Amino acid sequence: MSSKLYEEAKxxxxxxxxxxxxxxxxxxxxxxxxDVVKFMAEAMKKMxxxxxxxxxxxxxxxxxxxxxxxxxxxxxxxxxxxxxxxxWDKVKPYPAVIKDGKIFGRGTADQKGGVASSIYGIAMLKxxxxxxxxxxxxxxxxxxxxxxDGLCWQYIIQEGKLRPExxxxxxxxxxxIYRGHRGRMEIEIETKGVSCHGSAxxxxxxxxxxxxxxxxxxxxxNESLPEKKPLGKGTVTISHIRSTSPSLCAVADSCTIHLxxxxxxxxxxxxxxxxxxxxxGVQKAKAEIRVLEYAVPSWTGLVxxxxxxxxxxxxEESTPQVTSAxxxxxxxxxxxxxxxxxxxxxxxxxxxxxxxxxxxGFGPGHERFAHFPNEEIDIEHLTRAAAFYASFAVxxxxxxxxxx
Numbered sequence: 001m002s003s004k005l006y007e008e009a010k011x012x013x014x015x016x017x018x019x020x021x022x023x024x025x026x027x028x029x030x031x032x033x034x035d036v037v038k039f040m041a042e043a044m045k046k047m048x049x050x051x052x053x054x055x056x057x058x059x060x061x062x063x064x065x066x067x068x069x070x071x072x073x074x075x076x077x078x079x080x081x082x083x084x085x086x087x088w089d090k091v092k093p094y095p096a097v098i099k100d101g102k103i104f105g106r107g108t109a110d111q112k113g114g115v116a117s118s119i120y121g122i123a124m125l126k127x128x129x130x131x132x133x134x135x136x137x138x139x140x141x142x143x144x145x146x147x148x149d150g151l152c153w154q155y156i157i158q159e160g161k162l163r164p165e166x167x168x169x170x171x172x173x174x175x176x177i178y179r180g181h182r183g184r185m186e187i188e189i190e191t192k193g194v195s196c197h198g199s200a201x202x203x204x205x206x207x208x209x210x211x212x213x214x215x216x217x218x219x220x221x222n223e224s225l226p227e228k229k230p231l232g233k234g235t236v237t238i239s240h241i242r243s244t245s246p247s248l249c250a251v252a253d254s255c256t257i258h259l260x261x262x263x264x265x266x267x268x269x270x271x272x273x274x275x276x277x278x279x280x281g282v283q284k285a286k287a288e289i290r291v292l293e294y295a296v297p298s299w300t301g302l303v304x305x306x307x308x309x310x311x312x313x314x315x316e317e318s319t320p321q322v323t324s325a326x327x328x329x330x331x332x333x334x335x336x337x338x339x340x341x342x343x344x345x346x347x348x349x350x351x352x353x354x355x356x357x358x359x360x361g362f363g364p365g366h367e368r369f370a371h372f373p374n375e376e377i378d379i380e381h382l383t384r385a386a387a388f389y390a391s392f393a394v395x396x397x398x399x400x401x402x403x404x
Contacts, residue, residue: 005394006332006387008124013383017098019043020116020382023077024105025095030078030147033058034299036112037077040119040141047123049139057155058300060141061162062119064126067134069401072162073122073389074153074347075115075170075363076145079107080371087373101379108377109365114170115141117364117382121389130390132397138162142347148294148306150350155304157355165402166321168392169361171346172370172377175384177325178361180314181342182231183263183349185272186292188256189214191285195245195253204251208243211255213281215241218259221279228264231314231341235262269309310345311353320399321358328391329362333384343367362388 009016028036037060044052044062051063060077082093091097096105103113118139125131142152156162169178191214193207218238227233240258245251261272269291276282276289295305315321317339329337344367348359364381 003332003334005124005390006384008128009121009383009387009390012120012124012386013379016116016120016382016386017103017379019120020103020108020113020377021096021098023112023116024103024107027094028078028107029081030144031296031299033078033143037141037143037299040077040115044119047119048126049123055156055160056300057152057302057304058143058298059152059156062139063136064122064139065131065136067132067136069134069397070136070138070162070164071166071168071393071396072138072140072164073118073168073170074140074142074351075111075118076143076152076347077112077115077141078143078146079110079112080146082106083373090374093375098379102376103379104374104376106375108369108375109172110370110375111171111363111365113365113377113382114172114363114385117385118168118170118389121386122393124386125390125393130394132394135393135397137393138164144296144298145347147296148308149345150310150347150354151294151304151306153347153350154306154354157350163355164357166358166360166396167351168389169346169348169359170363170385170389171342171361172363172365172367173342173361174366175362175364175381176338176340177322177329178341179317179322179339180231181312181345181348182234183267183312183353184310184345185261185263185269186308187259187261187272187276188290188292189259189276189282190254190256190288190290193251193253193255195250198249198251201251206251207255208252210285210287211241211257213284214279214287215257217279217281218257221275228266231264231312234264234267236260263312265312265314267312310349313348313352313359314341315352315358315360319358320396321360324396324399325360325362325392328388328395331395332387332391344370362392
């Protein structure tokens with residue numbers, strides 16, 4: 001049955017590749033996704049989606065089916081910027097280029113490829129008359145993920161009132177099945193000092209010198225964080241440092257560092273802040289610790305503030321979500337899948353981490369090409385992902401509905 005879905009996906013391969021080429025060719029940085037969202041909305045309507053909605057934040061949601069059980073496929077349609085254009089020495093980031101069985105351009109792997117494959121895969125299921133009667137299937141092209149992963153689904157669940165039984169994240173997984181990843185936090189530590197003329201620094205109190213001990217403490221903390229299977233150890237790194245003073249001829253009266261803290265199993269906002277407060281340098285300097293917030297308008301102008309704490313999540317291999325994914329993979333391709341987890345973070349931090357909705361990951365493309373110059377994706381990956389998404393829906397419909 002599902003090998004048929006792969007055969008059908010192959011018939012649509014050229015159309016799928018050209019659809020991805022079109023949407024990659026439309027630049028869509030975070031909070032600037034409007035043009036690509038509108039383009040894909042029209043495409044969904046032409047493909048026969050039963051309902052197509054652009055919500056208040058600007059997320060695109062397409063529905064097929066009207067059964068009592070609700071599942072969803074999610075992929076973000078925003079991208080990071082191109083970086084140093086000189087590093088794009090094979091192709092340019094825009095427009096997308098098809099050559100040698102691949103598509104090149106910013107956003108191919110991360111992660112418009114997954115968006116395109118899910119849109120095509122579920123449309124194909126309807127075209128073939130194979131949508132399970134018990135299912136309502138939503139395909140979501142979400143926004144602002146690159147700047148604030150999970151914010152889009154905070155809005156969808158809390159304001160849009162869509163709460164699926166399971167969400168398939170289409171972020172790149174090299175066609176492996178993923179079932180979790182580390183969480184993360186963005187934190188600032190600030191020290192205060194007293195400025196004075198730089199010709200007589202002994203009259204002041206240099207905030208940068210106070211920060212020096214804290215920086216050493218952060219380096220040691222990263223080395224000492226414990227290993228936690230299966231997601232590995234948490235990490236912390238200083239990604240930015242700044243200071244203030246009345247002039248460049250004065251002692252610094254404040255110094256701030258920005259921390260990228262990755263959280264493994266068992267690590268939370270509370271435990272992370274507590275371990276920072278316990279650092280000798282923080283206590284000596286009486287430094288201030290702040291968990292940052294995100295409050296940037298979406299392309300529709302909506303501001304939906306959130307704290308930059310994104311919880312770790314993980315689901316067991318024995319759950320019906322993972323077993324359905326494994327069965328769908330085997331039926332589609334006649335082989336056993338690799339089951340693993342992401343290194344980076346996804347919208348799963350809110351879907352699963354905040355709201356407890358099971359997430360499994362399966363996406364075309366390789367994680368290593370995310371945010372990378374000469375970004376690329378294999379066309380065959382797109383086809384296989386489209387077949388898998390359709391097959392997963394069929395397999396998952398065979399499982400028992402979760403208890404209310």
